[in-house]
Amino acid sequence: MTLVGNLSDDQAILAYKNAVRARTLDLKIISAQRQGIIGFHVPSEGQEMIQIAIGMLADKEDLIFTYYRDLALYLQRGVPISLIFDQMLGNSNDLQKGRQMPDHFSFKEFNFSTVQSPVGAHLPLTVGAAYAMRYNKRKGIVITTFGDGATSTSDFHAALNMASVYNLSVLFVCENNGWAISIPTSKQTRADIYKKGAAYGIPGKRVDGNDLISSLAGLQEAFDYVRSGKGPYLVEASTYRIGPHSTSDDPKKYRVDEITDGSEKDPIRRLENLLLTMGVIDSGFVQSTRAQAKEEIDKTLEERMSITPSNPSTIFDDVYENSSWIQEEERRDSNVAD
Numbered sequence: 369m370t371l372v373g374n375l376s377d378d379q380a381i382l383a384y385k386n387a388v389r390a391r392t393l394d395l396k397i398i399s400a401q402r403q404g405i406i407g408f409h410v411p412s413e414g415q416e417m418i419q420i421a422i423g424m425l426a427d428k429e430d431l432i433f434t435y436y437r438d439l440a441l442y443l444q445r446g447v448p449i450s451l452i453f454d455q456m457l458g459n460s461n462d463l464q465k466g467r468q469m470p471d472h473f474s475f476k477e478f479n480f481s482t483v484q485s486p487v488g489a490h491l492p493l494t495v496g497a498a499y500a501m502r503y504n505k506r507k508g509i510v511i512t513t514f515g516d517g518a519t520s521t522s523d524f525h526a527a528l529n530m531a532s533v534y535n536l537s538v539l540f541v542c543e544n545n546g547w548a549i550s551i552p553t554s555k556q557t558r559a560d561i562y563k564k565g566a567a568y569g570i571p572g573k574r575v576d577g578n579d580l581i582s583s584l585a586g587l588q589e590a591f592d593y594v595r596s597g598k599g600p601y602l603v604e605a606s607t608y609r610i611g612p613h614s615t616s617d618d619p620k621k622y623r624v625d626e627i628t629d630g631s632e633k634d635p636i637r638r639l640e641n642l643l644l645t646m647g648v649i650d651s652g653f654v655q656s657t658r659a660q661a662k663e664e665i666d667k668t669l670e671e672r673m674s675i676t677p678s679n680p681s682t683i684f685d686d687v688y689e690n691s692s693w694i695q696e697e698e699r700r701d702s703n704v705a706d
């Protein structure tokens with residue numbers, strides 16, 4: 369059965385499974401944070417569908433600069449949950465050797481660049497990366513995600529401008545969840561975000577980021593445009609942050625939830641209902657998908673917790689290609705064991 373374009377049942381089912389895995393993973397991480405196992409988390413709950421859609425349309429060679437709230441995109445692109453936990457725990461298997469805050473992933477093997485903490489700081493980097501890709505005659509485009517709050521930074525405007533001036537293949541996707549921590553989008557801008565590209569000669573489109581079909585249809589047009597070499601494109605995905613900004617935030621202080629986990633408006637429930645109505649899945653499948661996700665995630669966390677922590681002495685590694693005398697002196701004077 370075709371849902372949209374040439375989307376097959378198998379693709380729709382995989383998308384659904386990954387969305388459920390991402391949600392289950394989010395809830396597990398929050399519970400681990402509350403138990404003191406993980407230090408911090410920025411949940412993706414509610415924003416899964418637009419992330420899944422990007423993952424479905426991106427090619428392997430495309431380079432993706434995510435922001436800190438993109439768990440479902442990693443899963444859709446095949447990042448194993450074990451690697452996600454390794455980073456969150458900062459254990460000795462963590463690709464970043466435990467030096468980064470949780471959620472600041474770097475999955476080079478999957479063509480994901482490192483997550484930046486300063487809001488919007490990665491946007492000019494995506495433009496430089498797209499320039500480098502063209503210069504080095506590398507195949508693929510650059511895709512970047514960011515929040516509505518990032519559009520209030522000067523980096524956003526500088527990035528759009530330079531991407532357009534150099535006609536670079538960058539797909540900008542704003543995940544507009546309505547909030548920048550406690551500041552609603554209405555207090556950041558009076559204009560539609562997808563129209564902001566027009567000032568720089570960049571076309572834009574708004575999609576319903578809580579709906580897989582709308583996200584895929586809108587993104588397909590944007591991907592086609594960027595891939596054809598016409599230049600950058602700006603997509604605004606209307607979405608909803610179901611949870612707090614982070615585990616350090618208490619949203620009850622500034623908002624009343626409109627969409628809750630598992631409610632009829634929840635994007636995962638929306639896809640589930642569509643697939644149930646179309647007979648692609650049945651209620652038994654829903655139950656087994658949720659149970660399998662929980663089992664996989666519970667088991668993986670338990671397993672990754674048994675891995676030794678990162679060695680603090682690695683803090684002196686990888687700073688320069690060859691270690692300098694200053695580093696060696698600091699290594700000697702430090703009390704971190706080798």
Ligand SMILES: Cc1ncc(C[n+]2csc(CCOP(=O)(O)OP(=O)(O)O)c2C)c(N)n1
Pocket residue numbers: 437485486487514515516517518519545547548549609613
């Ligand atoms: C330059 C900068 N200013 C402020 C912060 C603190 N901060 C972290 S996340 C955030 C909100 C960003 O909102 P948005 O871009 O909409 O993304 P969301 O968190 O809603 O997904 C802020 C203000 C920061 N990290 N960097």
Ligand SMILES: [Mg+2]
Pocket residue numbers: 515516517543544545546547548549
């Ligand atoms: Mg936001």
